[in-house]
Amino acid sequence: xxxxxxxxxxxxxxxxxxxxxxxxxxxxxxxxxxxxxxxxxxxxxxxxxxxxxxxxxxxxxxxxxx
Amino acid sequence: xxxxxxxxxxxxxxxxxxxxxxxxxxxxxxxxxxxxxxxxxxxxxxxxxxxxxxxxxxxxxxxxxxxxxxxxxxxxxxxxxxxxxxxxxxxxxxxxxxxxxxxxxxxxxxxxxxxxxxxxxxxxxxxxxxxxxxxxxxxxxxxxxxxxxxxxxxxxxxxxxxxxxxxxxxxxxxxxxxxxxxxxxxxxxxxxxxxxxxxxxxxxxxxxxxxxxxxxxxxxxxxxxxxxxxxxxxxxxxxxxxxxxxxxxxxxxxxxxxxxxxxxxxxxxxxxxxxxxxxxxxxxxxxxxxxxxxxxxxxxxxxxxxxxxxxxxxxxxxxxxxxxxxxxxxxxxxxxxxxxxxxxxxxxxxxxxxxxxxxxxxxxxxxxxxxxxxxxxxxxxxxxxxxxxxxxxxxxxxxxxxxxxxxxxxxxxxxxxxxxxxxxxxxxxxxxxxxxxxxxxxxxxxxxxxxxxxxxxxxxxxxxxxxxxxxxxxxxxxxxxxxxxxxxxxxxxxxxxxxxxxxxxxxxxxxxxxxxxxxxxxxxxxxxxxxxxxxxxxxx
Numbered sequence: 001x002x003x004x005x006x007x008x009x010x011x012x013x014x015x016x017x018x019x020x021x022x023x024x025x026x027x028x029x030x031x032x033x034x035x036x037x038x039x040x041x042x043x044x045x046x047x048x049x050x051x052x053x054x055x056x057x058x059x060x061x062x063x064x065x066x
Numbered sequence: 067x068x069x070x071x072x073x074x075x076x077x078x079x080x081x082x083x084x085x086x087x088x089x090x091x092x093x094x095x096x097x098x099x100x101x102x103x104x105x106x107x108x109x110x111x112x113x114x115x116x117x118x119x120x121x122x123x124x125x126x127x128x129x130x131x132x133x134x135x136x137x138x139x140x141x142x143x144x145x146x147x148x149x150x151x152x153x154x155x156x157x158x159x160x161x162x163x164x165x166x167x168x169x170x171x172x173x174x175x176x177x178x179x180x181x182x183x184x185x186x187x188x189x190x191x192x193x194x195x196x197x198x199x200x201x202x203x204x205x206x207x208x209x210x211x212x213x214x215x216x217x218x219x220x221x222x223x224x225x226x227x228x229x230x231x232x233x234x235x236x237x238x239x240x241x242x243x244x245x246x247x248x249x250x251x252x253x254x255x256x257x258x259x260x261x262x263x264x265x266x267x268x269x270x271x272x273x274x275x276x277x278x279x280x281x282x283x284x285x286x287x288x289x290x291x292x293x294x295x296x297x298x299x300x301x302x303x304x305x306x307x308x309x310x311x312x313x314x315x316x317x318x319x320x321x322x323x324x325x326x327x328x329x330x331x332x333x334x335x336x337x338x339x340x341x342x343x344x345x346x347x348x349x350x351x352x353x354x355x356x357x358x359x360x361x362x363x364x365x366x367x368x369x370x371x372x373x374x375x376x377x378x379x380x381x382x383x384x385x386x387x388x389x390x391x392x393x394x395x396x397x398x399x400x401x402x403x404x405x406x407x408x409x410x411x412x413x414x415x416x417x418x419x420x421x422x423x424x425x426x427x428x429x430x431x432x433x434x435x436x437x438x439x440x441x442x443x444x445x446x447x448x449x450x451x452x453x454x455x456x457x458x459x460x461x462x463x464x465x466x467x468x469x470x471x472x473x474x475x476x477x478x479x480x481x482x483x484x485x486x487x488x489x490x491x492x493x494x495x496x497x498x499x500x501x502x503x504x505x506x507x508x509x510x511x512x513x514x515x516x517x518x519x520x521x522x523x524x525x526x527x528x529x530x531x532x533x534x535x536x537x538x539x540x541x542x543x544x545x546x547x548x549x550x551x552x553x554x555x556x557x558x559x560x561x562x563x564x565x566x567x568x569x570x571x572x573x574x575x576x577x578x579x580x581x582x583x584x585x586x587x588x589x590x591x592x593x594x595x596x597x598x599x600x601x602x603x604x605x606x
Binding site for chain 2 (some may be wrong): 015034040
């Protein structure tokens, strides 16, 4: 039961990272034409990646201590 | 004869409970704030959220450090009282009380707005009394629920918070994968960039999407092992809320709607333009956005209004909970009369505080709803407050209360770092400058200075752009200060100065009752070492 919860949290965290990468990849090509306007989107992409990686590292740590 | 112990708040809030108390309060804010900010800041809504989001991260970190160091009910007002003294503690607490009572009304109000997506009669302009009566019934119902006890509410909060995190993640994933057009986002930001005044209004409104961390520190006195749990739950909460707010605002600006949206003349318009001058839409922005997400929208149209309404109701509940706990804490420090400290013998909840501040929330509801209920009042509001009413009225006061109390909390954090370096800080805000103050090694928090400048700017924006926040907010503070002076004079307590308190003894007691025995030992050792240093260096 506990493992299943960990796996589902891991899956959700991977999805978060993937979403962050998708947003970043789509925003960066507009850097030249968009200028300052791409900043909120880039921050969002980076925040998603950071959050997802943080959660995955916590899950890995829990798995190691089990 | 058996010893009759004084009833205390029980420690029944678990880690998830602590997160969900905060999430149900802050998480629901985006349901209210999104529409208001899109209406005010238009093409710069995401920038407004980004500015407020950065300030919010600083606030979140400050609250996390303070709540983990001083895990007592009272939150912001306790930190300010301890760092700056009684009168400032009262002002900060009184501003937070305004926020929590507004929280009760604002979220009950928008709960009805979200419900109207499925039951349109609730916001039918021909029957304004229906909206008023339903909102009033919700506030009274929550008051009763809170008198009965915290444990029942916490379990319910946890379930709905989990459901909402999943739901919002679903909306945003589908939205960004199938509807988000980055070039449309850039185009809208360039084409619909607001005036400076509207941008300031948008920023001041976007801070209301980040109010509620107070709930975690409010629940500190009822959380198990708070010094360990609070940093964990707070950091998770800060990141979750920041991501949701940035994601919604970017998606709303760069979204290709699933179904074409047209204005009254039949011209195609952008999604975010449906909020301009339309309070009905502003009150249910997330539900409208979810409807426009391809594929997922068909399913979301049915459940998002219900889930939103439930989450908003829980947030309203957090307001009742928070206001009663603050009043309880302020009363225990002689900032409010002792009746607010009385705990119900059977339910062990501060019943008088709950009933009293729910009554204030009802009063605020009446003021907010008056213009739509009575044409005479509408004319008066048009003259005094530029016609602001309903959601605007509540949002103005909410922004004022939040900006005022948070400004004080940042100053208190700096003061406590300087003058109470001995208290063990299990969590410390990063970026500090080490220095020596009165013979003790201290760390000056740079983030607190950045946060203070940010929140103070938002306070200035609020006073500059909100007619109601500018008048009713300071009036609330002034009335509170008069009340405080009368109470203190009658109790023969110092008016401007602080009461003498043995903070060292109190800190030991706080850590002991929180079950943080290792931290208590560390604190006692720190105090002993500091006293020995002083004795050695003192002139003989």
